Amino acid sequence: MSDSPALEVIGLTRGYGGKLAVDGLSFEVQRGEVLGLLGPNGAGKTTTLRSIAGVLPMQEGQVHIAGHDLVSDPVGAKRSTAWVPDDPRPFDALTVNEHMLFSARMYRIEDGVGRSRELLERFELSSQRDTLGSALSRGMRQKLALAQAWLTRPRVMLLDEPLTGLDPRGIRSARAAIAAAAAEGCAVVLSSHQLDSVAALADRLLILQRGKEVFAGTMDEARALQGEGDLEEWFLAATDEGSEAAECTQD
């Protein structure tokens, strides 16, 4: 395997109705690395993830996933990616187990049945395996989306608020699963407002403000900038436009 990054984003630009949501964003994520994607509401995090997932057409820029160009080889790029949206919507008419089997076939996973059983166990969905998608709670839908993402053995995982709606036990399992996926060589982009979880999992941080990068660096670099305060205070100051801390962070 070459040293090329698992995910490479170059000059990603995307707007809505003439207003840019993401403006020339570039970053890389290496194999086994967790990138924490932070930013206030409307900063462009979800737009970034949806563009990389191939859901939103990009206006400008390039995305390479595991060596596949998203524009010229979208199917290859998508086969290497797992995307967990912020509000997963399972099919009403399919059971939990059938969602797993469906994903297994969609991504041509050979040991789909065994792996499904294992993942349903890991995400505490075994007792819900015959429950219809329409009957799942918010937390259960989130767990199912995570289990489906893990099932496909992706090279790149795009997680948009994956911990929202989960109970404390669910949060702990999801965090452990993210760490395990990274340890197995998967590149993870984790967008979340739960700063403690991001701090615990991420190797690097990328902070967005109005679609632009305001900070990109390792956790150690972020901690150096935090000084005495905690991550939350530093994040609030960094994304408070016009503040001294924000200017310092951007510098």
Added chain:
Amino acid sequence: MHSGLSLLARLRRRGWWRGSLARARTPRDFLLIVFGAGMALAWVAALVVGGMNGGAAVEIGEARGVAMGFALAVCVLSMAAGITHRGVYLPPEELEVLLSAPVSRGDILRYRLRSAILRTLPSAILVGIVLGQRMPQPIYAWPIAASWVLCSPILAQGLSLLLAAEGSRRARWAQRVPTGLLRVAALLILIPVLLGVVDPEAFSDSSVLDLSGFLNHRFVAVVALPLTPWVRGLTATSPGQAIGWGACCFALCGALFATTVRIKVDYREACLTTSRNLAKRRARVQAGGSVSALELRPGSVGLRAPWWGGVSPVGSVIWMRSTEILRHGSHVLLMASAQLGLVVSMAVILVPDVLAGSVMVLVLGTFQLSNVLRTDLRGDLERLAQHKAWPLGGTSLFLASILPSALLTGSLVGLAVVLRGLLVGGLTGLPVHMAIGLFALPLSLLWFGVENALFLVKPVRHIPGQVGSLQSMGRLLLHSMMSLALVLLVILPAVLSGIFVEHYLGADGRWIAGFVALIMASVFFVLVARGGGWALGRFDPSGLVQ
């Protein structure tokens, strides 16, 4: 009514107008509103003019039959709604606020009933106009028919309140009432009534759907006795009769309203359940509507389609769609039967020509079922973002998504064509009907392809009465006209070549026409599939979710 609730009602109405205006951001949006409203007004105007010209020729006995059937069907539908949804329905944004507000339960009832009546008003006026045109004096019949439609939410609400007390004997009884059968019964009454409105002679002459015998039955006459003022008012021939019976109808409506808001029942428990269920259904309707909007029964989990195509992304999409249809099986069967039943009945009764009737079932049946069986991309609007992330090419995903619904529709319509042929002509001409029936498959594939491709270019979620509904109606009409134009492009060369062969070569032109139609449908389908794949690729879900 409590002043706070009056204010809320006013503000919500104002909000509806504000929201509708806010949706019209570009000149194109305004044009669509004008187009939607214009078409609706033109239709209503045509009905009014038609009613004024043709009303007087109606025979009073037939008109009473139509009026009784209409009143009975509305009554049965209201009762089914009242039994199914017990208590009071409050939309999610009002549920917690109103139940915890310092207002009496009677005030909440008044507020909800007034909102429901106001929402029913446009359809009441429309139904009044449609029904009125086949009554002896349309001008008398319109307000009386409208008053009965306006009574339906009050009737449903009254019944639902009487059944609202959880655990009571009445509530337990209500749970055992087969409301689905009640709705089927209402539809069986409505079909001949509709035919009676389209063609009054068909109502009494038809031996296929004879409703008059049923309505004249002693038991039905006794049950329908409270409907007498409406039946007599609808068929009034003099101003005196109309005023007398009309006053009686409106007084009964008022009395029903006053009695309903005074029913002393703690409906909160039933209200929470009903509101939750209806809110879920509303969300499903907004997500795509039709069959997929109906709730699944847990027992349906046992039904599963085989894995078409083995382990492949295309096969898995086809499997998912097939399973979805299978699990909605009873709904699919009910809705398809109702739609095809109406189309076949119309073709049998209204179109005497054997070949023209079959073509009518073919085209109208495909059009109707494609609107009902939206278990394709149109029914999955909220999930399209997730579909786009699947590792599958646009054209493959497009084809796999429409295939099960289109094949099912083609098979059902094909069967309906053959059935109609057997009903009208017996075994003679069966090969021709079977050939037309076989053409249902390519036509259905083409129609579903065109509808889905157009939907992806500009998705339309038309829910009558919702914010921006005039605009979405305009767009929907435009879509339908474009679909029809594209399908005509297939049929027209076929018809022309058939005529050419028959006139100039002296051979049987029908088979040539069928062959040409098949070739044209195949070519267009390939083009539409490519276009659909392209539309799926450029489809931008950001406007839906963001």
